[in-house]
Amino acid sequence: MFVSYKWLQDYIDLTGVTATELAEKITKSGIEVEGVEILNDGIKGVVVGHVLEREQHPNADKLSKCLVDVGEEQPVQIICGAPNVAKGQKVAVATVGAVLPGNFKIKRAKLRGEESNGMICSLTELGMEGKVVPKEYSEGIFVFPAEAEVGVDALALLNRDDEVLELSLTPNRADCLSMLGVAYEVAAILGREVKLPETDLQSSTEKAADYVKIVVDAKEDNPLYVAKIIKNVEIAPSPLWMQTRLMSAGIRPHNNVVDITNYILLEYGQPLHAFDYDRLGSKEILVRRANDGEKFVTLDDTERTLTSEHLVITNGTVPVALAGVMGGANSEVTPDTTTVLLESAYFIGGTVRKASKDHGLRSEASARFEKGVDPNRVRVAGERAAYLMAKYANGEVLEGAAEADTLSVEPAVVSITLEKINRVLGTDLGMKDVKEIFDRLQFTVIVEQGTITVTAPTRRGDIKIEEDLLEEVARLYGYDNIPKTLPIGSSTPGRLSxxxxxxxxxxxxxxxxxxxxxxxxxxxxxxxxxxxxxxxxxxxxxxxxxxxxxxxxxxxxxxxxxxxxxxxxxxxxxxxxxxxxxxxxxxxxxxxxxxxxxxxxxxxxxxxxxxxxxxxxxxxxxxxxxxxxxxxxxxxxxxxxxxxxxxxxxxxxxxxxxxxxxxxxxxxxxxxxxxxxxxxxxxxxxxxxxxxxxxxxxADAPVLQYEAIPRFPSITRDIALVVNKETVSGTLKEIILSSGAPLLKEVQVFDLYEGDRMEEGKKSIAFSLKYVDPERTLTDEEVTKVHDRVLEALKEQAGAVLRG
Missing domain, CATH: 3.30.930.10 (Bira Bifunctional Protein; Domain 2)
Structure with missing residues (x-):
């Protein structure tokens, strides 16, 4: 989850806490912050410029010569290679002396003989990823709204004077997959209040229920479906501040209606979907399981083959969306859309996960449904989106909503004793301290005779058992504040066996x-x-x-x-x-x-x-x-x-x-x-x-024994034995060693002959025998006596004779 530090300040007062300090506090409270990215790090000298004149470069077909007002005394000439640069545009200009990402410094230069005093920038040249840049600007420069003031800091207008915290969330903390969820978490850490977004809107006299009927066949997969109707919308680009917030979170802007649904996804953690009401082809929304083999074309213009394990939104007959995953091409919002049906629903995570996995459509929406959304935010998220569409798309919001509701969700109620909290954590907290922690989390607390009964809000679906409450107390009390004790008792140092x-x-x-x-x-x-x-x-x-x-x-x-x-x-x-x-x-x-x-x-x-x-x-x-x-x-x-x-x-x-x-x-x-x-x-x-x-x-190795180096000389005798070809040297060596002990110390094979001078079926093997006595010098008679014994044993046991 990418969290904009500036955006977060819309919901909570962060005075006195820098982004880096906030990241450290969040990490110490149990949610790891992998890093803090300074969006404008190393960038300077980029201002809003006004293209006063644009003409073709005299010496290059793909270059334009522009006269640009950058807020200085005189306009400057800039050579630009963007295909979409035009007179009258408000653009981002890196002036002479500016520094762009990668320590790229802007200098005065001549391009094909024409002087250039700066650079008109695309969003990617200002450090944004190409995949989040609006499609109309992906191949050229970015154009600011006409009301942008010339000479002001372009990075500030693009919200690049911001810092983004990257949260590494575990599956149980799905509540922090939204800006409001993070705001509640930060409020608990800092002990401050959360400011909720504005949702108060003026509805028309017409009722949404008169325009559409909601029928849900698969109630176990979709217990709550809410539809708002917004008429007379004007499809246009969304406000620049909204576009830049979406881009900082890794989402590409499209138009005001689609961007608002994505904005609410990030703000509330509640996925929404906008249908073109006039293209639905009926006044009914039917939510059902798909038929095996049913075909459906999604927004990415890919035909999907569905099964009965997939949940679809239909117009009563044909699918118009794969529930919780992606909408259909047959009902998407287009520049001609005037009436929007806004879907805000609660889908069961397992069903969405199955469809997402089967079709390889992992999205921000499916990820949130899979981990679980807050059922009590379904309606309010839809109201907030309708409010923004009225404000930024000039829409007329019809009164109320059409809905199908079989959802029954009760907040978790968990009890724990103060004694257990202190015993498990090793702390000495008082009842007042524990209650204050739960109050900061905005949990409802009732204390009766040492027992604390906590009612957790539905946004915190991870609170279910006593151990969950212990974790909340521990992390907000501060893991660093929990007393440290050394283990008592004897210990064995680790070693290899x-x-x-x-x-x-x-x-x-x-x-x-x-x-x-x-x-x-x-x-x-x-x-x-x-x-x-x-x-x-x-x-x-x-x-x-x-x-x-x-x-x-x-x-x-x-x-x-x-x-x-x-x-x-x-x-x-x-x-x-x-x-x-x-x-x-x-x-x-x-x-x-x-x-x-x-x-x-x-x-x-x-x-x-x-x-x-x-x-x-x-x-x-x-x-x-x-x-x-x-x-x-x-x-x-x-x-x-x-x-x-x-x-x-x-x-x-x-x-x-x-x-x-x-x-x-x-x-x-x-x-x-x-x-x-x-x-x-x-x-x-x-x-x-x-x-x-x-x-x-x-295996047991014999005990190592040392022998003194012999002081007396050894006597070596070589013998060549004729044996059957099947006889192996190892057998002969064993006979020699056993019969020659104890004077015979070493036996080595040094030759093997099987040439034509040998009798058929025979071979000759030559051995070198070393005789030695560590106590005295051996005589030839003593060695000869032992040597003859060896030859006799070879003849008797292996049929070996000396080679003549």
């Missing part, structure tokens, strides 16, 4: 090795839901999915990470590594919530290492990804418990994939994505891993 610490470390480690963190959707498609899943379960489908692509809870993070790589690769970012820690969702039986398990997944594609100057390039491979995981496990103290076992996983390369075993249990996999999947995603060789992060972080 061990699980959270380890998870944070894992993220830092992966980012340290060069992976980027990704955050992907937990929802996926039926096709991708079970891909790469560590645990196969039934999929879980959302009851109301956004789309089929986001309809199933994921069982694996991997498909989403591959989509991330695909997206980046399509944009020439084809060397990338990403990881994600996130939940997967496992079905737990029908009508039961799924089990959430935290997984860690990563995906890397393209070049892992590249130094173009040194000519070095290394594409990512299995051992890069495996090395990343080994480093992470080592940092977590789990390296000794981790094994990698060749495996086949659906969607993964059959020869470059391994299961990850931790302390005897499978926790995930690592390997290359299957070439067919890579081709489908248009990716280069891509290596991935996914594992149960919960299993990793909750």
């Amino acid at each position: 061990e699980y959270q610490k380890k998870r944070r470390f894992v993220r830092q480690y992966l980012e340290g090795v060069g992976l980027y963190q990704a955050v992907t959707y937990s929802l996926t498609s039926e096709e991708k839901a079970t891909q790469f899943a560590l645990e196969k379960r039934e999929t879980i489908r959302l009851a109301m999915p956004m789309s089929e692509e986001r309809s199933i809870l994921r069982l694996s993070i991997m498909p989403q990470l591959l989509e991330v790589l695909k997206y980046n690769s399509a944009r020439q970012n084809d060397s990338l590594g990403v990881y994600e820690t996130g939940a997967v969702f496992l079905a737990n039986g029908e009508d039961l919530l799924p089990v959430e398990k935290e997984h860690l997944a990563g995906a890397i594609t393209g070049l892992w290492h590249s130094h173009s100057w040194q000519g070095e390039k290394k594409a990512v491979d299995f051992f890069v990804v495996k090395g990343i995981l080994e480093g992470m496990f080592a940092k977590l103290g789990l390296a000794e418990g981790v094994q990698y076992v060749q495996a086949k996983v659906e969607g993964m390369h059959p020869g470059r994939t391994a299961e990850i075993i931790l302390n005897g249990e499978k926790i995930g996999f690592v390997g290359q994505v299957h070439p067919s999947v890579q081709k489908e995603l248009d990716l280069k060789d891509t290596y991935v891993f996914e594992l149960s992060l919960k299993a990793v972080l909750e």
Whole structure:
């Protein structure tokens, strides 16, 4: 809600309170003021000028040479490019030395050889938004009424010497969606009186009820409909002060009748609509639900298809307005209108919201009906609008109104005790203090034996229960004045759990090795839901999915990470590594919530290492990804418990994939994505891993033990073993370590040979074995004895023999 500081002074005395101070007071009372805009900030030197002469520029087809009286001793010559500039107009002139928005300074200049001493301004050049400028001036300069005085401040005439407060209203404070509503709020804050607008008008002897009959079929949607008739109106521009107030509030002026309805919308918060009475085609207004498939053309010249959920205003037969949302093109006020039927009605918010949403017609009127208007302002708002039409459109207001009234609204009556107010707020207020607060709010108060019974006016529809009264007392007493107390009792300082610490470390480690963190959707498609899943379960489908692509809870993070790589690769970012820690969702039986398990997944594609100057390039491979995981496990103290076992996983390369075993249990996999999947995603060789992060972080790491650096030399022996092709190096390594203990400390694979010199079905694997004793120097005899034991164990347990 935009609130003009100058306009607000029509209803309340703001002497001694600046706009900035007022904004602070309103904010402290519970309604946030997002900002205060000074409309003429940085603008100066703009006056009203009178165009005495206008002729074509001799050297330019689209420029005019004007002689303008700006209130100085002599008229000045100004070159103007506006297509609508003409002799006799009163216009806004930025004189030499003036400053316009954007710190644009006006200087004497020559345009196509002709001197120009200033600038004739459009409204947009004075800082107004183009969407609120009257249509007749949207492509050129603004023309003041003929009575405007030459030489006076043009910004003052345009109400730009004003400040606008932008209120951020919560849905419960619909009462402040009007200038009067804000005036009541400010009056309560400042302890001052509200001055109501003038509505006293002289009616003609004819009666409005003789001109139109009101029938409401949908009484539950429209319990009150009031129609005023104004004859002999003269359609013309509305007064400049009204136009400028509307523009400051973000509404474009049209003509005096339409502008008055919009003005009352802002003033009272009550939407109105003006029909051309002669174009209605009948003397009846029938309010009903629309028929399914019924067609209707709204004011924006768009044909709407209605349903039985929409409320329409009709002339007894065809719709002439979509109730509370927009009028129809068949009954709009035109320059030829002479008789106006003025609608002021109370529509139920839900019905208006449905029509507004279905047709995408969100308007100032629909917003107010949706949040709720004051039922006791329906009639008075119509009277005020009729008064203004009589005054500014020379209309003749017929006596009374035609109406249909089944509305029954009782003001809310709520009781609360003084003891509860002080107990909840922690205050020590007296009954006099509380009563004064409710008096300032203009609530009716009755006090009986410590109980306060409050009758809230209908404009405050948010007052319903005791807690609402507590809030009113607290905010007007002043939140800053409520006593502050520290909590009593012991408290535990916040800290990360061990699980959270380890998870944070894992993220830092992966980012340290060069992976980027990704955050992907937990929802996926039926096709991708079970891909790469560590645990196969039934999929879980959302009851109301956004789309089929986001309809199933994921069982694996991997498909989403591959989509991330695909997206980046399509944009020439084809060397990338990403990881994600996130939940997967496992079905737990029908009508039961799924089990959430935290997984860690990563995906890397393209070049892992590249130094173009040194000519070095290394594409990512299995051992890069495996090395990343080994480093992470080592940092977590789990390296000794981790094994990698060749495996086949659906969607993964059959020869470059391994299961990850931790302390005897499978926790995930690592390997290359299957070439067919890579081709489908248009990716280069891509290596991935996914594992149960919960299993990793909750695993018990052995107690860290330190060993002294050996003082004595080690002895290294290399062996090349011939084994069956199916035998994996990990099995041989375990045999070597177990049979060579305790002198054997390290075993490393350094060669694999499967060439044509090998026997069919055999391969050669070479190991380097390091023997050391921390207490003494080993002899060759001691090492040979252990070494022979190792070879014997290899032969017995794996059929391995030394390569000849």
